[in-house]
Amino acid sequence: MPSPIELHARRSIPVDVGVAYDAVLPMPLPQIFSRRFLALPPIREVRDQAGVWGSVGQTRTIVLADRGTMRETLTSVTPGASFGYDIEPLSGPLKPLVASAAGLWAFAAAGAGVEVSWHWSVTPTRAGALVMPAFGRMWQGYARQALEEIERALLAPQTS
Numbered sequence: 001m002p003s004p005i006e007l008h009a010r011r012s013i014p015v016d017v018g019v020a021y022d023a024v025l026p027m028p029l030p031q032i033f034s035r036r037f038l039a040l041p042p043i044r045e046v047r048d049q050a051g052v053w054g055s056v057g058q059t060r061t062i063v064l065a066d067r068g069t070m071r072e073t074l075t076s077v078t079p080g081a082s083f084g085y086d087i088e089p090l091s092g093p094l095k096p097l098v099a100s101a102a103g104l105w106a107f108a109a110a111g112a113g114v115e116v117s118w119h120w121s122v123t124p125t126r127a128g129a130l131v132m133p134a135f136g137r138m139w140q141g142y143a144r145q146a147l148e149e150i151e152r153a154l155l156a157p158q159t160s
Contacts, residue, residue, distance in 0.1 A: 001099065002129035007136055009143030010117035012110045013151045020114040020154055021080050021107045026053050029062060032149050037142040039093075041065040054083075068092020075102075082106040097128030097135065116150060118143055 013020060024032075033043040041064045049060035056077050062070040069091045076084040088100035104119045120139065124132050 002124050002126060002132075004102075004121045004123045005132050005136060007120040007122065007139050007143070008117065009140060009147060010115055011144075011147035011151060012113055012115050013154055014113035015154045017107050017109050017114045018080050020116055020150075023154055024105060024107075024116065024150055025077075025083055027150070027153065031153065032146050033142070034149060035145050036065065037145055038138045040138050040142045041068070062087075064092060064094075066093055068094055070094075076104075080107065097125060097131060099123045099125050099128070116147060118146065 029043045029046050036042050043062055044065050045063045047061040047063060050058065053060070053074065054077060056074055058074045060072050062072055064070070070087045071089055073086050074083065075086050076082065082104055084102065084104040086100065086102050089095075090098055090100075100123045102121045106117045106119070108115050108117075120143075122132070122135070122139075124135075128135070
C-alpha cells in the first residue's frame with residue numbers, strides 16, 4: 001500500500017474559538033461542502049447518523065453528488081480544540097483512487113479570532129498513488145471552498 005499523503009488547509013475567522021468549534025462540529029456537511037471543485041463533487045446528503053454529530057464512535061454515510069459514498073467514523077473529540085474522523089470504505093469514482101482517509105479539524109486562537117484548520121491524511125490505492133499530486137491540488141481548492149462556507153456561516157447575522 002502506498003504511503004499516505006498529507007493535505008492541510010486553514011483560514012482565520014474573526015470569531016471566538018469556542019463559538020467556531022461549537023458551530024462547526026455539528027454543522028451539516030451539505031452546507032460546508034456545497035460546491036464541486038473540478039473532479040471533487042459536493043456532498044448531497046448524510047445518512048444513518050444517530051443524534052447530533054459529536055460523540056466518539058458515531059458513524060454516518062456521506063453521499064456525494066456523483067452518487068459515491070463514504071463511511072465516516074468520529075474518532076476523537078477534544079471540546080473547543082479539535083475533532084477527528086476516519087473515512088472508509090469509499091464507493092463510486094473515488095474508490096479506485098483512495099483506500100482511506102483520516103481527517104482532523106482543529107481550532108486555535110489567532111489574533112482577535114480563530115484559525116480553523118483542516119487536515120486530511122489520504123492513503124491512496126496503488127493506482128491512486130499515480131494521481132495523488134493532482135488530487136492534492138484539487139483537494140486544496142475543495143478545502144478553500146469549504147472554509148469559505150464555514151466563514152460565511154460563522155459570520156452570518158444570528159436571528160433569535
